[in-house]
Each structure stands twice: as C-alpha cells, then as structure tokens.
Amino acid sequence: MADGRKQEFAVVGKSVPRVDGPPKVTGTPIYTVDMERPGMLHAAILRSTVPHGRIRRVDKSRAEQAEGVVLVVTGEDLKTMPGIDPYFGPAFRDQAILAIDKVRYIGDPIAAVVATRRELAYEALDLIDVEYEELPPVLDPVEAARPGSPLVHEQLRPAKAFADLAEIEPGKATNVCYHFKLRRGDVEQGFAQSAHVFEDWYYSPPAQHMMMEPHAALAWVDSDGVLTVITGSQSPSYVKGSLGAIFGLPQNKVRVMVPLVGGAYGGKLYDKLEPLASLLTFMARRPVKIQLTREEVFITITKHGVVSHVRTGVSQDGKILARKVEVYWDTGAYADIAPRVVHKSGYTSAGAYRVPNIWIDSYCVYTNKPPAGAFRGFGVPQVVWALESQMDMIAEKLGRDPLQFRLENVLLEGDLFATGTPVHSAGLKESLEAVAREIKWEPGVRKAVKPGTKSGVARAKGVACGIKAVITPSISGAIVVMNNDASVNVLTSTVEMGQGSDTALSQIAAEELGVRLQDVRVMHPDTAVTPYDTITAGSRSTYHMGNAIRLAAQEVKRQLFETASDRLEVDPDQLVARDGRIFVAEAPTRGLPIPEVFQARFGARGATLQGQAVFKTYAAPMDHETGQSEKVTEYWFPGATAAEVEVDLETGKVRVVKLVEACDVGRAINPHHCEQQIIGSALISLGQTLFEQMILENGELLNPTLLDYKVLTLKDVPESAVPIVIEVPHKDGPFGAKGVGETGTLSVSAAIGNAVYRATGVRVKELPITPEKVLRGLRAGQ
Amino acid sequence: MNRNPLTVSVNGAEHVLSVPGDRRLLDLLRDELGLMGVREGCGVGACGTCTVLLDGVPVNACLTLAVTTRGRSVTTIEGLARDGELHPVQQAFLEERGFQCGFCTPGMILTAVGLLRENPSPTVEEVTDYLGGNLCRCAGYPDMIRAVLRGAERCREAGGRPSATPEGPEAARLRAMGKGEEG
Numbered sequence: 001m002a003d004g005r006k007q008e009f010a011v012v013g014k015s016v017p018r019v020d021g022p023p024k025v026t027g028t029p030i031y032t033v034d035m036e037r038p039g040m041l042h043a044a045i046l047r048s049t050v051p052h053g054r055i056r057r058v059d060k061s062r063a064e065q066a067e068g069v070v071l072v073v074t075g076e077d078l079k080t081m082p083g084i085d086p087y088f089g090p091a092f093r094d095q096a097i098l099a100i101d102k103v104r105y106i107g108d109p110i111a112a113v114v115a116t117r118r119e120l121a122y123e124a125l126d127l128i129d130v131e132y133e134e135l136p137p138v139l140d141p142v143e144a145a146r147p148g149s150p151l152v153h154e155q156l157r158p159a160k161a162f163a164d165l166a167e168i169e170p171g172k173a174t175n176v177c178y179h180f181k182l183r184r185g186d187v188e189q190g191f192a193q194s195a196h197v198f199e200d201w202y203y204s205p206p207a208q209h210m211m212m213e214p215h216a217a218l219a220w221v222d223s224d225g226v227l228t229v230i231t232g233s234q235s236p237s238y239v240k241g242s243l244g245a246i247f248g249l250p251q252n253k254v255r256v257m258v259p260l261v262g263g264a265y266g267g268k269l270y271d272k273l274e275p276l277a278s279l280l281t282f283m284a285r286r287p288v289k290i291q292l293t294r295e296e297v298f299i300t301i302t303k304h305g306v307v308s309h310v311r312t313g314v315s316q317d318g319k320i321l322a323r324k325v326e327v328y329w330d331t332g333a334y335a336d337i338a339p340r341v342v343h344k345s346g347y348t349s350a351g352a353y354r355v356p357n358i359w360i361d362s363y364c365v366y367t368n369k370p371p372a373g374a375f376r377g378f379g380v381p382q383v384v385w386a387l388e389s390q391m392d393m394i395a396e397k398l399g400r401d402p403l404q405f406r407l408e409n410v411l412l413e414g415d416l417f418a419t420g421t422p423v424h425s426a427g428l429k430e431s432l433e434a435v436a437r438e439i440k441w442e443p444g445v446r447k448a449v450k451p452g453t454k455s456g457v458a459r460a461k462g463v464a465c466g467i468k469a470v471i472t473p474s475i476s477g478a479i480v481v482m483n484n485d486a487s488v489n490v491l492t493s494t495v496e497m498g499q500g501s502d503t504a505l506s507q508i509a510a511e512e513l514g515v516r517l518q519d520v521r522v523m524h525p526d527t528a529v530t531p532y533d534t535i536t537a538g539s540r541s542t543y544h545m546g547n548a549i550r551l552a553a554q555e556v557k558r559q560l561f562e563t564a565s566d567r568l569e570v571d572p573d574q575l576v577a578r579d580g581r582i583f584v585a586e587a588p589t590r591g592l593p594i595p596e597v598f599q600a601r602f603g604a605r606g607a608t609l610q611g612q613a614v615f616k617t618y619a620a621p622m623d624h625e626t627g628q629s630e631k632v633t634e635y636w637f638p639g640a641t642a643a644e645v646e647v648d649l650e651t652g653k654v655r656v657v658k659l660v661e662a663c664d665v666g667r668a669i670n671p672h673h674c675e676q677q678i679i680g681s682a683l684i685s686l687g688q689t690l691f692e693q694m695i696l697e698n699g700e701l702l703n704p705t706l707l708d709y710k711v712l713t714l715k716d717v718p719e720s721a722v723p724i725v726i727e728v729p730h731k732d733g734p735f736g737a738k739g740v741g742e743t744g745t746l747s748v749s750a751a752i753g754n755a756v757y758r759a760t761g762v763r764v765k766e767l768p769i770t771p772e773k774v775l776r777g778l779r780a781g782q
Numbered sequence: 783m784n785r786n787p788l789t790v791s792v793n794g795a796e797h798v799l800s801v802p803g804d805r806r807l808l809d810l811l812r813d814e815l816g817l818m819g820v821r822e823g824c825g826v827g828a829c830g831t832c833t834v835l836l837d838g839v840p841v842n843a844c845l846t847l848a849v850t851t852r853g854r855s856v857t858t859i860e861g862l863a864r865d866g867e868l869h870p871v872q873q874a875f876l877e878e879r880g881f882q883c884g885f886c887t888p889g890m891i892l893t894a895v896g897l898l899r900e901n902p903s904p905t906v907e908e909v910t911d912y913l914g915g916n917l918c919r920c921a922g923y924p925d926m927i928r929a930v931l932r933g934a935e936r937c938r939e940a941g942g943r944p945s946a947t948p949e950g951p952e953a954a955r956l957r958a959m960g961k962g963e964e965g
Contacts, residue, residue: 017876024884025872025891027819027859034818210919212823212831212885262821262885263919294824498883498920672879676922680882683921706828706917715914717923 010578012511012735015672018503019517020260020496029260032216032232037287040218041070043280044121045296046111046128048103051139051368051699052150053132055101055110063113063127068120070284072128074111075100083248084279088271090238091165091339092177093157095371097246097275103132104152104333105368106700107299112276114284118291137368137699141330142307144175145365151175152333152366161238162534163473164619168339175366177331178339180346182360182418182627190322190357194313198394202386203766204749205693206305206330209375210711213262214297219277220287226528227254227278232261234269234495235535236525242271243278258525261497265684266374267301268497269537270337298704302694303375304341305330306382308349310390318398320409322357325349327383329364329372336373338364344469345379347627350418351387352428352467352638353409358418360627368699374537376681377745380468381688385767388464388750392757401443402754403436403463410465419622419632425738427664427728431640432465434662434724439463439642446758458647459657462755465640466746469633470739471538472619477531478548479612482556484598484605486515486580490552493525493533494545499741500673501541507669508546508734512553514577515594531614539637539739542669546734548615555611563601564592635730639663639743641682641751647759652775654756655718656686661748662724666738671725674740678723681744687712689749691768790851792817793861801848808832808843811858819859819888823917830916833889833896834858840896859888862895870936871895871929880929882920890916894930898937904930 023029060072075098078086086100087093099108111128115121138144138152156170156177170177191197217231227249233239236256243254261268273290280288292300306329313322327349331338346362395402410428417423435441439461446460479491490509496502506520513520523530533545561572564582568575568590576585583591592600598607622629644658661682668674691710695702703709723744729736749767757763762777785800792815801810811817811834823831825844832843835857862869868876871894881887890913897904897912904912909930918926 018879018881020884021876021879021881024881024887025868025875026863027888029884030818031821031885033821210917212829212883212917212919213821261883263883265919294826500882676879676882676920676925679924680921683923684919687921705826706824707826711917711919712921712923713914713917714910714923714926717910717927721924 009511009735011507011517012669013667015670016503016507016517018500019506020502031213031260031262032218032230033213033291035218035230035289037218037220040287040289041114041116041284042118042121043112043114043277043288043290044118044125045109046113046125048099048106048108048110050103050132050134051106051137052135053103054135055099055103056131056133058111059129060111063124066120066124066127068116069124070114070116072111072113073280073283074098085246087157088242088246088275089159089335090161090270090337091159091168092170092335093159094153095334097279105370107370108333109276112280114280114288138175139367139369139699141328141365141367144367145328145363147174149175152368161241164471165340176363177335177366178342178364180343180360180362180627181625182347182358183625184418184420184628185357187322187324187357187359191313194321195316196397197311197313198390199311200390200765202308202310202389204306204382204385205767206372207303207375207688207692208298208694208709209265209267209301209303211263211265211267214292214294215268215272215300216289216291217273217277218287218289219281221281225253229274229278230257230259231274232264232268233258233272233274234264234497234537236493236495236527237532238270238535239274240527243274246275247278255526255528258495260524261495264497265376266378266537269374269535272300294706295704299370299701301336302332302370302372304338304372304379304382308383308386310386312390312394314394314398318400318405318408320353320355323350323355324359327362329362329379330367330369331364332367332369332371334371335364336371338372341374341379344471345383347419347632348380348467348469349383352411352465354411354415355418369696370701376684377742378468378538380466381685381745381749384464384466384746385749388466388747389753389765392754393763396446399445401445403432403441404443406432406465417632420628421630421632423636425666425728425730426467426636426638427726428465428467428638428640430726430728431638431662431664432463434726435463435640435642435660438660438722438724439644439658441642456649458649458759459644460755460759461642461644462751462753462758463640463642464747464750464754465638467636467638468742468746470540470543470635470637471534472632472634473617474534474540474544475614475616476533476544476548477614478545478552479531479610480509480549480552480556482513482609484595484602484607486519486594488513488515488520490520490522490549491530492522492545492549493527493530494541495525495536497536499677500670501536504542504669504673505545505549509549509553511735512550513557515580531612539741539743542737542739543635543733544615544617546737548613550734551613551615552611555613556609559609560594560597564597567592567600635733635738637664637738637740637743639746641747643751643755645752645755645759647756647774649778652771652778654690654752654769654774656752657718658720659686659718660722660724661744662726663740663743664726664728665740666730666733667727667736668725669735669737674725675723677740678725678744679721681742682748683712683717683721685745685748686752687716689752689767689769691770693768786849788849788852791855793857803847803849805848806844807834807846807848807851810848811843817858817860821885821888823886830893831886831889833892833916835892835896838896838899840893857892859892862891869895870940871898871933874933874936875929878925878929878932880922880926882922886916886918890918890926894933897930898934902938903934
C-alpha cells in the first residue's frame with residue numbers, strides 16, 4: 001500500500017542522503033560553543049552548596065579584585081535594577097536569573113563572574129563568600145506533596161507563555177504546583193465488578209540528557225540597541241519572548257539565533273543561559289559568553305524521577321474494567337515545563353487500552369533538587385514503565401499470553417481514549433504485531449526458567465507498547481523564498497539538533513515545488529527573520545513545520561502558475577510543478593522551466609517569489625475536573641518494543657541480545673531518518689533501563705561526571721537492534737506524516753523488565769534494572 | 783607560567799609555537815590553530831569527543847598536554863580529507879549516515895581511523911571494543927558500526943593505509959599502553 005503510493009513522489013518517502021552530511025563528517029559545522037565575538041568576555045556561575053536556605057549575605061568584594069575580573073553580580077543586585085523583571089519560566093515564573101533571597105537546590109545559581117578569560121572567571125568564584133540560613137529541605141516528592149511540608153516556593157506566578165498552559169493556576173501553600181485530574185466512568189464500580197484487582201508502586205529515577213554539546217549562549221547588544229543572543233536552544237521563538245519580558249524590550253529589539261545544535265533531547269528548551277548572558281552583556285557593555293562545564297549541565301535540567309501507583313481491575317475473560325493511577329512527578333526546585341509534562345503524560349496514564357472506568361491524579365511536585373523538565377518522551381516512558389510492567393503481571397495471573405492480552409485490549413481506530421477523544425491513525429496493533437513477528441514471539445504464559453545457550457544464563461523475550469500525544473495546540477510559521485534560478489530558501493525556526501529536520505523539511509519543500517532536493521536550503525533560526533515556531537520538540541516538527549512549508553510552497557507555486565498560465569494559455573489548475581518545470585499536466589511537453597517563468601514575471605536578475613504560512617492546531621477545551629476533551633491532540637504516535645534478554649544467574653547482569661522497536665510514523669518522509677530516530681531513542685532508553693540514574697543524597701548529586709554516570713556506549717548495543725517503520729497515514733499530515741523523534745523511548749524499559757521477569761521470575765519495579773536488584777530478586781526467590 | 787617552545791606537525795603542516803606547560807592539546811588546536819572540529823564533551827577523558835590522532839594513535843586531546851606533542855604528528859578531522867577528497871572512513875560515515883547531531887562525529891571518525899591502522903579487517907566486536915570510549919548521545923551506534931566496517935572495506939580496496947600520517951616513534955609504545963587512554 002505505502003509503496004504503491006510512494007511512487008507518486010519524487011523526493012518524499014525516499015532515504016535521500018542527509019543534507020548536513022558533508023559538513024558533519026568533515027568537522028566543519030559551527031556550534032554555539034564555537035562562537036566568538038570581538039571583545040567577548042566569559043562568565044562563570046557560583047552555585048548554591050545547600051539544598052534549601054535563605055541567603056544571608058554574599059560578599060563579592062574579593063572576587064571583584066581578582067585578575068581579569070570585569071564584574072560580579074548577585075541576586076541582591078537584581079532587586080534594585082530598574083526595568084528588569086528577573087523571573088522566568090515557561091509555566092510559572094518561578095526562577096530568578098540569579099537566586100534572590102533563597103536558594104532551592106544544590107547548584108542553584110547565586111552569582112556570576114564576568115572575566116576576560118573563562119578560567120579566570122571560574123577561578124574568581126572561589127573568592128565569593130556566601131552565608132546561608134539553612135532551611136529544612138524537601139527531597140521526596142510524595143512527602144513534599146503532603147500538607148505541612150516545608151515550602152520550596154512561597155508564591156507562584158503563572159507565566160501565560162503558551163496556549164496549552166494558559167489555564168494553569170497554582171495551588172496555595174503547597175509544593176504541588178500542578179495537579180492533573182482525569183475521571184471517566186465509575187472507577188469504584190469497575191473495581192467492584194472486577195475478578196482481579198492489581199495494585200503496585202513503580203519508580204523511574206531522574207536521569208540526565210547528556211547532550212554532547214554543553215549548554216552555551218553568547219549575547220551582545222548591537223549598535224542599534226538590539227539584544228542579540230546565539231544559543232543552542234530548541235525554542236528560539238520562546239526565548240525571544242522571554243528576554244523581551246525580562247528586559248522590557250520590544251520584540252524587534254531581541255534577536256535569537258540558533259546554529260546547529262550538538263544534541264538536546266529536551267534539555268535545551270525554554271530559558272537556560274540566555275537570561276543571564278543577556279543581563280551580563282547589558283552590564284558589561286561587551287559580548288558575554290557562558291558555556292557550562294559537564295558537571296553544571298548535570299544539574300541544569302534533568303528527566304523527572306517519577307513514583308507511580310497503579311491499580312487495575314480486570315474481568316476473568318481479560319477485559320480491563322477499571323484503572324486508578326496516581327503519579328508523583330519530582331520536578332525539583334523549578335517547574336520549567338513540568339506542568340505540561342504532567343498534563344500530557346497525565347492523560348496517557350491509563351495506557352494504550354480500552355478502559356471504561358478511569359481515575360487519574362498526576363501531581364507535579366517541587367522538591368529541593370535539580371530542576372526536571374522535558375526529556376525525549378516527555379514523561380510518557382516513566383508512566384509506560386509502570387503500566388506495561390503491570391500488564392504482564394495481569395496477563396500471567398489470568399494465564400494469558402501477554403502479547404495476545406495486549407492485542408485484545410489495545411486501542412483501535414475510532415476507539416475512545418481515556419480523555420474521550422476518538423483515536424485516529426494510531427497503529428498500536430500494527431506495531432505490536434510487527435515487533436512480535438521480528439522477535440519470533442513464542443505465545444504462552446511465562447515458562448519456568450529456561451537455560452540459555454550458556455550455562456548459568458536464562459533467556460527470554462518481553463513485549464510492551466506505548467502511546468504519546470503531540471502537544472496541541474501549537475503553531476509553526478514558514479516562509480518559502482524561491483530565487484529566479486529555482487533554488488529555494490526555507491525560513492523556519494525549526495532547530496536542527498541531529499534529528500534530520502534540515503533534510504526532511506527540504507524534502508517536503510522540494511516535493512511541493514517540484515525542484516531537486518539540492519535546490520532547497522533550510523535556513524537556521526534567526527528570530528529577526530524566521531517566523532514563530534512553538535518549539536523543536538515533542539515529535540512535532542515534521543507535521544507542523546512540514547505543513548507550514550507545504551502551504552507556503554503552494555503560495556509560491558500559485559504565483560508561478562499565475563505567470564505560466566498566461567504564457568501557456570491554460571488555466572492555472574491544469575498546471576503542475578515537477579523537475580524544475582511548470583507544465584500542463586495533460587501535455588507535459590507544454591511547459592516552461594522555472595527560470596523562464598521568473599523571466600516572464602520579473603525580467604530581473606536576483607528576483608524572488610515568496611510564500612508564507614502559519615500552521616496552527618487546535619484542541620477542544622478540556623474539562624478541568626474530568627480531563628475529558630473531544631479532541632485532546634492533533635495526532636498520536638504509538639510504538640511497541642520487543643526485547644530478548646540474557647540474564648546471568650550468577651551476577652544478575654542483564655544483557656539485551658535483541659531489541660526490536662516499531663513506531664507508527666504516519667508516512668516516512670525519509671525512511672532511513674525514521675529508522676535512526678526509532679533505534680536511537682530505543683537505545684537511549686535501553687541505557688536508562690539498565691544503568692542510568694542520577695544518584696542524589698540530601699539533594700546533592702553524587703555522580704555528576706561521565707566517569708560516575710554510566711551511559712550507553714557502543715559496547716552496550718544489542719547484537720541485533722531492529723527499527724521498524726509502521727505507516728498508518730494521518731489525514732492531515734504532510735504527505736500523511738506524523739512525528740517519530742520520541743516514539744522509540746516509550747516502551748523499551750517495560751519490554752526489558754518483562755523479559756527479565758520471564759527469564760528469571762524476578763519482577764523489578766524500580767528502574768534501573770541493575771545486577772544488584774536482579775540478584776537480590778533471584779536470591780529471594782530461591 | 784613559563785612558555786615552552788613547541789614544534790609540532792598538525793595535519794601535515796609544521797607549527798613552531800610557544801605554549802604554557804599546562805596548555806591542553808585541545809585548547810592549542812582550537813584556540814591557537816582554529817581547528818574547531820576538535821570538540822570538548824566532558825573534559826575528563828570520558829567521552830572521546832575530543833579525540834585526535836597523535837602519530838596515528840587516537841588520544842583524548844583534553845587529557846594531552848600540548849608540550850608532550852613536541853616533534854610529533856597530530857591529525858584532526860580537518861586533516862583527513864586530501865585534495866578535497868574525503869578519507870575513505872569519512873566517505874563511509876557519510877554513506878552509512880554514521881552521524882546525527884554531528885558533535886561526536888570527528889572523534890568517532892578519527893578513532894575509527896586509528897582502529898583501521900591497527901586492524902584493517904575488524905570484526906563487529908573489535909569495532910565496538912575500540913570505539914567503546916566514544917559516546918554518541920543520539921545513539922546512532924548501529925549506523926556507526928556499519929560505517930566503520932564499510933570504511934575498512936574501502937581502505938582495503940584502496941590498498942593503502944587508512945591515514946597518510948606517518949607512523950611515529952611513539953606509536954608502538956602508546957599502543958602497548960592501551961588504546962586511547964594515554965596522554
């Protein structure tokens with residue numbers, strides 16, 4: 001089916017080479033960390049050494065005298081600066097550029113030193129004396145949510161920065177900064193009717209994005225008073241707005257530029273270093289660059305640690321009758337985008353199945369720990385870990401094959417999601433069936449420990465699936481400029497951070513305009529010229545920016561057809577654009593090369609045609625008490641994982657032998673890219689399943705370097721790692737496409753956990769699945 | 783700090799420099815020679831991003847003092863392509879798309895070149911072993927494995943060594959010390 005239709009396209013649907021390939025293999029791209037500016041100064045940040053405390057006094061006098069130091073600024077200085085509102089944040093304006101009065105986590109920025117050289121700025125940090133009045137820290141999200149717990153924030157200001165967060169109001173005198181509720185059917189009655197009720201707690205630890213390029217920002221003020229910031233940000237449009245609000249600048253006096261980004265995965269969204277770099281350049285009257293050390297990256301933003309309580313009732317014949325889910329999101333000292341994480345992962349907390357009676361409480365909780373925000377998968381992997389682990393426990397109790405049990409309950413086209421939204425283009429069944437085929441699933445309930453090929457090793461397969469919804473509403477703007485030689489510049493604020501957007505968006509523009517791929521150049525974000533885009537995140541760019549580019553390209557094409565129709569003496573609607581020509585569909589030889597159309601229209605060298613479009617999605621309003629909405633999201637991206645593991649029964653070490661990940665992408669604009677995204681995100685999740693975790697003690701991170709924090713390496717890649725592209729086209733997607741950046745993260749942990757259980761009988765409920773936990777389980781079972 | 787004379791060959795060109803004793807090779811290459819393809823990922827020798835070839839052997843430029851390269855030969859990603867023609871390993875990374883964000887790519891390619899100098903026909907296990915210290919957070923690893931194997935094939939077809947960098951006197955000693963951890 002898909003193949004037959006792909007033939008219609010010249011560029012879309014083909015694994016064309018990445019346009020960013022030649023520079024990347026020759027090392028020539030310039031990232032933010034490489035940027036310099038004449039007269040540039042460097043800044044370093046002094047950070048809190050206590051998890052919770054009042055700042056009694058900061059003495060910066062010695063640091064100000066140090067070699068190379070140009071200025072030192074503290075939160076106290078911010079209080080008296082005219083025209084500056086020092087608070088920022090995409091959900092709540094809860095974070096100050098530098099801590100004012102209070103510090104809320106170990107690592108909270110207190111002061112900044114600006115010096116002529118980076119190492120001098122860091123050296124001078126030691127000369128700043130800080131006196132704290134320590135306050136009792138809150139470190140456990142469940143404890144922190146209880147009334148009477150010490151407060152991390154005494155008051156909160158909603159940011160009103162995004163339409164989907166417009167109605168968020170904080171509670172009073174509580175650390176729960178957002179509470180998502182979903183109520184559907186009668187959950188108690190559902191449990192009463194159930195033959196079996198399952199109740200379990202699960203945990204997923206905080207983790208690090210560990211993007212290879214650290215956070216960096218370079219800011220200066222142009223001679224015409226424009227605050228200009230180069231930053232490796234996933235959200236240049238947001239940053240422009242935020243800097244305008246902080247410094248009271250009109251939006252045309254803030255310019256944010258984003259070059260290629262060396263990895264982000266959600267860790268470079270919203271305000272990071274941009275407010276501080278801007279403040280410092282205003283004060284120093286020279287360009288200022290800030291680049292974090294790896295240790296600082298670790299505590300700047302993290303993946304949420306999550307505690308989930310899942311209660312599920314099923315009938316004897318294997319129907320899920322009721323599900324009650326309680327989720328505590330440890331968002332650390334500042335909310336960042338956590339309320340959106342909690343909202344979006346909140347309404348998917350009942351899973352990818354038909355469940356008539358649902359009750360969800362999802363709590364976003366402040367603690368005195370490093371802030372947590374977006375991380376590839378946006379909270380859904382943590383929830384799926386809990387739900388899909390329990391699905392296998394239920395299947396076993398019912399004596400059912402876990403794959404079959406899922407297939408019988410999984411949401412199909414037109415079924416109602418937990419929110420009451422009908423599901424469209426959600427290839428869950430297709431994904432599950434595809435991974436089962438590839439891993440050669442052997443149906444049946446768990447068998448007794450089966451020795452593997454080696455002695456002392458148990459081997460088994462596990463399966464899981466998950467579904468995520470794209471952020472809705474959101475907005476993407478694009479401008480398509482065609483030059484008179486048929487070459488094209490596409491102006492968007494989509495950030496190329498490795499996902500291949502430059503290539504996929506070029507393919508969409510080339511397809512629509514009927515030009516060659518190499519004729520298209522996607523420009524990188526520069527808010528002085530590129531239009532608004534909500535964010536480059538959440539698997540939204542192909543769909544949203546793809547649609548905006550298509551519409552903008554159609555506007556260019558309309559103008560080309562207008563001129564060509566005069567020349568060719570046919571109606572514009574009889575024309576097509578292909579192979580760099582405009583011609584009559586029914587008589588392909590009657591046509592004009594695009595340069596001749598330009599000549600006819602303008603007769604001027606260097607002439608251009610422009611088209612612009614804004615693509616905006618809508619959600620139906622959601623009831624705040626019940627979480628019900630006729631349309632909660634623009635599209636769904638479902639995925640499934642099958643894993644085959646070998647467990648060493650002597651050491652408890654788990655080795656994933658084969659990992660299969662299938663994701664429904666709608667339509668693959670570039671199949672190879674989709675495979676890269678699918679298997680890349682699945683492998684990152686494999687690392688987070690088996691060893692990654694940020695270990696904190698009294699709020700202090702004990703493993704803040706790559707020497708102590710183990711991430712996935714080449715040596716951990718399974719012998720077989722198979723990405724499968726499922727195509728269930730979306731009716732409104734560009735050429736049917738949806739998104740794929742995160743789908744591979746959703747169900748990997750649960751599939752591995754389920755395989756470990758089937759191999760050993762050990763059910764690990766707290767990630768990561770370390771040898772220690774497995775061994776303890778094995779010993780307990782003996 | 784006192785400056786020390788340093789004569790070093792970088793990408794085939796001899797440089798006569800004067801450097802402080804604590805200057806890292808990473809900073810020398812980036813700040814003084816403008817070779818921005820040498821990138822810092824962690825600064826503690828744990829990610830392989832800043833890998834360069836020292837007499838043909840991969841080393842972490844963040845852990846190598848510049849003065850220790852006296853009289854030796856350094857190759858960075860900028861020095862691999864010859865006369866506008868990509869090195870076979872670069873070509874293989876391009877064809878197999880062994881990159882995503884591109885930040886780790888120079889270190890990954892140079893480490894692969896180092897591997898193929900020692901072992902022209904590596905197995906998958908030898909590839910993952912040798913490149914195991916180079917982190918890619920996009921986890922484009924399967925593409926990279928294919929790229930290294932294809933690069934090996936291309937190098938063998940070309941009948942030459944994978945790098946034109948001369949085998950320096952230190953190379954054998956460094957290899958004996960173990961791959962990539964010296965400096």
